[in-house]
């Protein structure tokens with residue numbers, strides 16, 4: 001019985017060490033994956049990025065003629081200003097980091113938006 005007391009002090013710290021080591025490995029793995037996703041190897045198609053990241057606000061009408069954000073397609077916007085807005089986020093718009101949209105993807109996206117015609121059904125403002 002007294003022997004049991006002698007070992008107890010070591011039991012808890014060991015378990016704690018295992019937990020914190022596990023947490024450290026998990027954190028490092030998270031940092032590693034965050035850095036590797038900064039520039040995706042295969043760039044996504046501009047249309048796919050527009051559908052998943054922009055159309056939700058731009059080109060979305062809550063009710064006929066009422067938009068979350070202005071339409072982007074069919075306006076021949078300047079690719080350089082599109083790039084600026086995406087990286088900096090104007091009023092109410094979030095800024096996209098390189099981990100969200102790489103420089104390569106953004107260049108193609110800006111050109112695609114600039115040269116795309118207005119989709120059928122887009123209400124003129």
Ligand code: HEC
Nearest residue numbers: 053054056057068069070081082085086090091092093094
């Ligand atoms: C959460 C909603 C939201 C998302 C998602 C979003 N935007 Fe915006 N965007 C806005 C708002 C709000 C504005 C500002 C409108 C204003 O100035 O009144 C804006 C403005 C812009 C402008 C300037 C438009 C103009 O008429 O001058 C561009 C260009 C733009 N966004 C591009 C993009 C692109 C490209 C994406 C996708 C990568 C995107 N935005 C995603 C909400 C959004």
